[in-house]
Amino acid sequence: MIVSFAEKMLRLEEMVETLTLEGLGVGGESICAHFGQLTHGFRFSHYDPPLNKETGISMVPHRDDTMTTAILQHEVEGLEVRVEDGRWVAVPPEPGTITFVAGEQFTVVTNGRVKACDHRVRTPSNRERYAMLFGRKRQDGVAVTVLNDLVDADHPLMYRPLKHEEYSMFRYTPEASKFDDPLEAYCGVQKDGDGARV
Ligand SMILES: O=C(O)CCC(=O)C(=O)O
Ligand SMILES: [Fe+2]
Numbered sequence: 001m002i003v004s005f006a007e008k009m010l011r012l013e014e015m016v017e018t019l020t021l022e023g024l025g026v027g028g029e030s031i032c033a034h035f036g037q038l039t040h041g042f043r044f045s046h047y048d049p050p051l052n053k054e055t056g057i058s059m060v061p062h063r064d065d066t067m068t069t070a071i072l073q074h075e076v077e078g079l080e081v082r083v084e085d086g087r088w089v090a091v092p093p094e095p096g097t098i099t100f101v102a103g104e105q106f107t108v109v110t111n112g113r114v115k116a117c118d119h120r121v122r123t124p125s126n127r128e129r130y131a132m133l134f135g136r137k138r139q140d141g142v143a144v145t146v147l148n149d150l151v152d153a154d155h156p157l158m159y160r161p162l163k164h165e166e167y168s169m170f171r172y173t174p175e176a177s178k179f180d181d182p183l184e185a186y187c188g189v190q191k192d193g194d195g196a197r198v
Pocket of ligand 1: 045059064071073078079119120121131133
């Protein structure tokens with residue numbers, strides 16, 4: 001059963017990614033080649049009632065290190081996403097709904113056109129909570145690169161190839177926490193006088 005569920009999730013994820021990439025003008029062959037370099041996995045999460053009853057926060061704001069993450073919330077609320085004006089918006093745990101959040105790898109692939117989604121878990125009702133997550137990311141050993149279709153005179157290359165295993169080690173270091181955007185700091189193409197890492 002879990003295998004057939006995973007297959008369906010994969011098909012759905014491919015559909016969401018395809019629509020997004022096609023919408024940005026990426027051709028079918030590039031999308032196929034990109035999909036050929038991905039892998040996927042499931043995670044199940046259980047949250048005790050939040051330790052801090054006042055804030056209700058049980059997962060701090062973060063960006064995923066995936067291409068995309070599909071999130072299924074089971075009955076109890078919690079997922080919140082940060083929208084453009086900085087407000088946090090709750091995503092209700094409606095039965096049968098799946099929320100897709102873009103991860104940092106998708107920002108690289110789309111040459112910065114799709115920003116990774118800031119999200120967190122906050123459960124004001126202080127209830128125990130379950131969620132299921134289906135993530136898609138680049139296979140180990142294969143760097144994440146910008147899709148050529150998304151680089152042109154109006155959209156210069158924004159990211160060098162991202163060695164994602166190395167980045168995940170850097171990502172949680174004290175050095176990385178100094179940056180608002182550690183991805184940019186790690187593999188952003190150097191702009192005038194800006195101190196991006198090589
Ligand atoms: O539980 C959720 O709704 C989201 C969890 C999450 O963002 C994560 O595990 O990265
Ligand atoms: Fe997340």
